[in-house]
Amino acid sequence: MEIILALSIGVLTSSGVWLIFRPRTFQVIIGLSLLSYAVNLFIIAMGRLKTGAAPILEAGTTGNPELFADPLPQALVLTAIVISFATTALLLVVLLVSRGLTGTDHVDGREPSQ
Amino acid sequence: MNSIAHHLMIAPIALPLAAGAIMLALGGDRRTLNASLNVITTIALVAIAITLLCAADASPLGISGVYRLGNWPAPFAIVLVFDRLSAAMLLLTSILALATLVFALARWHRVGVHFHPLFQLLLMGLNGAFLTGDLFNLFVFFEVLLAASYGLALHGSGSTRVTAGMHYIIVNLVASLLFLVGVSLIYSVTGTLNMADLAARIPTVRAEDRALLEAGAGVLGIAFLTKAGMWPMCFWLPGTYAAAPAPVASLFAILTKVGVYIVLRLSLLLFGDHAGASAHFGGELLLVGGMATIAFGTIGTLASQEMARLASYSVLISSGTILAAVGMGQIGVTSGALYYLVSSTLGLAAFFLLIELAERGREPGADVLAVTRELYGEETELEDAEETQEVGIAIPASMALIGGTFICCALVISGLPPLSGFIGKFALLTAALNSQAGAVPVAGWAFLGILIVSGFATLIATTRAGINTFWASPDATAPRVRLIEIAPVVVLILLCAALTIQAGPTMRFMQVTAESLHMPRDYVNNVLGRMSTPSDLRRTER
Numbered sequence: 001m002e003i004i005l006a007l008s009i010g011v012l013t014s015s016g017v018w019l020i021f022r023p024r025t026f027q028v029i030i031g032l033s034l035l036s037y038a039v040n041l042f043i044i045a046m047g048r049l050k051t052g053a054a055p056i057l058e059a060g061t062t063g064n065p066e067l068f069a070d071p072l073p074q075a076l077v078l079t080a081i082v083i084s085f086a087t088t089a090l091l092l093v094v095l096l097v098s099r100g101l102t103g104t105d106h107v108d109g110r111e112p113s114q
Numbered sequence: 115m116n117s118i119a120h121h122l123m124i125a126p127i128a129l130p131l132a133a134g135a136i137m138l139a140l141g142g143d144r145r146t147l148n149a150s151l152n153v154i155t156t157i158a159l160v161a162i163a164i165t166l167l168c169a170a171d172a173s174p175l176g177i178s179g180v181y182r183l184g185n186w187p188a189p190f191a192i193v194l195v196f197d198r199l200s201a202a203m204l205l206l207t208s209i210l211a212l213a214t215l216v217f218a219l220a221r222w223h224r225v226g227v228h229f230h231p232l233f234q235l236l237l238m239g240l241n242g243a244f245l246t247g248d249l250f251n252l253f254v255f256f257e258v259l260l261a262a263s264y265g266l267a268l269h270g271s272g273s274t275r276v277t278a279g280m281h282y283i284i285v286n287l288v289a290s291l292l293f294l295v296g297v298s299l300i301y302s303v304t305g306t307l308n309m310a311d312l313a314a315r316i317p318t319v320r321a322e323d324r325a326l327l328e329a330g331a332g333v334l335g336i337a338f339l340t341k342a343g344m345w346p347m348c349f350w351l352p353g354t355y356a357a358a359p360a361p362v363a364s365l366f367a368i369l370t371k372v373g374v375y376i377v378l379r380l381s382l383l384l385f386g387d388h389a390g391a392s393a394h395f396g397g398e399l400l401l402v403g404g405m406a407t408i409a410f411g412t413i414g415t416l417a418s419q420e421m422a423r424l425a426s427y428s429v430l431i432s433s434g435t436i437l438a439a440v441g442m443g444q445i446g447v448t449s450g451a452l453y454y455l456v457s458s459t460l461g462l463a464a465f466f467l468l469i470e471l472a473e474r475g476r477e478p479g480a481d482v483l484a485v486t487r488e489l490y491g492e493e494t495e496l497e498d499a500e501e502t503q504e505v506g507i508a509i510p511a512s513m514a515l516i517g518g519t520f521i522c523c524a525l526v527i528s529g530l531p532p533l534s535g536f537i538g539k540f541a542l543l544t545a546a547l548n549s550q551a552g553a554v555p556v557a558g559w560a561f562l563g564i565l566i567v568s569g570f571a572t573l574i575a576t577t578r579a580g581i582n583t584f585w586a587s588p589d590a591t592a593p594r595v596r597l598i599e600i601a602p603v604v605v606l607i608l609l610c611a612a613l614t615i616q617a618g619p620t621m622r623f624m625q626v627t628a629e630s631l632h633m634p635r636d637y638v639n640n641v642l643g644r645m646s647t648p649s650d651l652r653r654t655e656r
Contacts (some may be wrong), residue, residue: 020288033289039291072307073298076250078391080294081236087287090264094280099636101273107284109277 005045006021012038023112025095025105040077047073048109117170123196123510125162126241127203129155132235142227143266148463150221152230156212159237163205170201171623180247180641188247188642189311195641196248199452203244206456209609210463213602217467219360220383220599225270227358232269233236236262236365243372247641249297251305252376256293256341260286263369266362267354278357286338299330300362310641311385313634317390328395330485331384335377335396342373343433345407354647356587360470361421367462368427368636371455374436378448381440382631397441401557404438405564407431412568415575419629420585421469427464428527431568432458437560439542448543449628453621454538457613461526461535462607468523471595471603472516472583476488512595517584519600522607525575534613541621643650 012034019031049072055071057063095105102109133155137148157177169179181194212266215233223229240258246252268279301307303323304315319327340347355363377400385395403599407430414427435458441452530533543565544560613620631634 012188020284028284032284032291035291037289039294042295043298046298048302073301076298076301079250079254080602083254084287087257087261087283087290090261091283091287094264094268094276094283097268097271098273098276098280101271101276107280109273 001049001051002072005041005049009038009041009045014054023106023108025098025107028107029091029095030092033084033088034081040080040084042071043077046094115358120179120181122162122165123179123194124246126166126208126245126596127194127238128239129158129162130234130241131619134231137231137234138228145224148230149223152215152233153212153219155386156215156237157235159208159241160205160212162209163201164285164311165578166196167198167205167637170196170198171385180643189306189308192311193247193308193641194245195310195637196245197630197637198623199375199379199631200244202452202456202623202627203371204241206529207237207240207244207368208629210365210459210606211461214361214364215466215607216598217364217602218323222270222359222361228256228265229269230263232265233365235259236266240260240372242367244375247309247445248302249309251298253290253293256372258292259369259372259461260290263366267358267364270359271453275359277358278353280654282354287336289340292333296330296332296334296337299326299333299358301328304328308641309380309383310638312635313638314642316384316392317388319392321391323452324391328392331380331395334380334618338376338380340373340375341370341401342377342437342527343370343407343430344403344437345410345430347568348410348430348433349472352418352423355419355426355429355466356422363425364463367429367459367466370433371459374433374440374455376532377437378440378451378631379506382443382448383634383637386443386632386634388635394443397443399441401435401441401561404434404436404441407434407437407558408564408568410434412564412571416571418575421473421579424467424579425469428464428465430464431572432527434500435542435565435568436538439546442557442561444545445625445628445632447542448631449621449624450543450545452543452624452627453541453613456620457507457534457538457610460606460610461523461533462604464519464610465523465527467599467603468519468604469515470598472520474594478521490548513584513598515600515604516595517580519603519607520576520580522610524573524580524605526610527617528572529565530573533613534610534617537614537617537621538590550654582584583638 012043016031016033016035016038019027019034022028022031050069053067053069055069055074057068098109099105104111133151137151140148140151142148181190181196182188182196183192211233218229219232220646226478236259237255239255239262242255243252243259246255264279267282268275297307300312303319303326304312304378305311306315316327336347343351353368358366381396381400385392385397387393388397411427411430414430416426418424418427432454434453438450439447439454445543486645525533526535529539543562
């Protein structure tokens with residue numbers, strides 16, 4: 001499982017980085033989305049990977065941490081997903097406004113040849 | 115501290131949030147109601163900040179309190195920590211907010227929707243970022259303040275603003291992703307995100323994990339330094355700040371200082387003298403990067419033709435100076451940097467407001483024309499003396515007042531006597547050159563040289579801009595300025611003057627603040643509170 005997760009984080013990150021260096025706003029926003037997926041997976045991975053382990057202890061028990069998943073990265077990733085979703089939506093609105101005002105989807109608001 | 119006073123500590127976050135939510139529910143049409151609510155809330159925030167600052171200064175350890183949200187013990191839930199530094203930043207923020215808000219009431223709050231709710235939410239994010247004692251909570255407050263600042267940067271619309279705002283948003287989104295990567299790396303090594311708990315655990319991190327921890331701190335540092343505007347991550351700043359509306363740009367003067375504040379706080383808390391093998395991690399980088407930022411800002415101020423760009427590059431110089439001072443890692447330098455931070459933020463905020471007033475009534479692009487004229491030596495016909503008779507209505511001789519405050523701003527920003535900019539730089543340089551080792555280190559001399567050159571260059575640039583605006587402008591009609599527009603600028607300048615007159619007590623306060631920042635044992639003990647030792651609750655090794 002580790003190798004699959006590591007590969008997918010790597011592929012998502014490299015595609016995202018390549019895309020945010022592109023000149024069109026749509027490519028940039030897709031790149032940002034891919035990067036945020038990669039970061040979300042990365043946060044989960046930082047809590048160590050466990051299969052089929054619950055993050056919550058049963059009431060009244062102490063439990064062995066070896067058998068439980070770490071709940072904190074899951075809470076963090078939930079917050080990170082919500083925030084990156086909201087900011088991406090906000091960026092999308094700004095992109096549309098920029099497209100409407102400047103008539104081009106270049107990030108600088110004008111075509112490079114002009 | 116009794117219970118009501120204790121709960122006052124949450125007010126800097128809860129009050130703006132409530133006010134912003136109410137204003138959003140009222141809708142953008144009820145402008146007078148929104149504006150009065152906004153003003154009342156901001157005045158209340160100033161009062162709360164003053165109370166908290168007095169409480170923090172009066173308490174023997176310099177920490178007026180730790181607010182445990184939900185009353186959970188420290189490393190398990192979020193805490194807000196009030197010490198001298200966070201209380202001082204809170205006061206600075208609320209004073210700036212009040213000044214820019216009054217300025218905006220003249221006309222800027224009408225050029226777009228939802229100015230008032232966004233303003234309060236920005237204040238909530240700023241206050242939260244200054245108060246929080248938890249790294250992930252810091253990320254959340256950063257996102258709150260950034261989301262509000264995106265809205266405010268675009269306030270008033272227009273294609274220049276939208277293009278500059280888009281760059282600003284994209285850069286900050288990437289920086290936020292780096293922030294998350296850094297936070298999760300640090301969590302994976304130490305198992306905690308509470309800053310005080312981190313400070314207690316970092317010395318005990320195993321040697322093989324140390325590289326990972328430092329990588330996390332480095333990635334986190336890049337995210338903060340992008341926001342603080344350190345070279346070479348500062349390319350987005352001049353364009354955005356110059357394009358933002360005047361009151362917003364003025365409030366943004368504190369936004370770069372949030373990044374600077376976090377770097378100052380975390381580098382001294384987590385990587386101070388006590389941090390074992392990781393002590394002073396990144397200090398040289400901050401020193402060199404800070405000086406590179408000053409150099410870049412200096413070149414920028416000399417090269418800029420518009421006053422707003424000049425002010426934006428001055429923001430870079432100010433950030434660079436503080437970052438380099440933090441990199442030196444000496445108590446005296448840090449206290450000088452704190453004084454300089456307050457003084458330069460006030461001066462820059464006043465400068466951004468003033469630029470808008472001074473440029474009113476000039477044709478667009480007059481600055482560029484003026485510089486072109488200078489280059490090609492084209493003769494300009496003398497203006498009629500009658501022109502100066504036409505002064506503004508609300509304040510007679512408005513041009514003279516604007517010119518006078520412009521000189522004061524230039525003195526603060528370039529660091530010339532008699533105003534507070536000089537004292538800030540003097541304190542910085544005295545401490546940097548009086549090292550305990552005897553011989554002055556090379557870094558001290560380099561810092562001295564670059565600070566003096568940058569001050570001189572800023573003086574040249576502001577003088578040139580002032581001459582072009584006030585003396586040599588081809589169509590110098592006196593701008594109409596209302597009292598509520600010039601009053602905030604004058605108040606900010608008067609605060610700089612007060613800092614100069616009260617330099618002794620202020621410097622003493624900064625000295626004590628810097629000492630407690632460099633010796634964070636009290637901070638850590640206070641936050642972790644009743645627990646016996648952090649190692650008792652140490653996460654079981656996974």
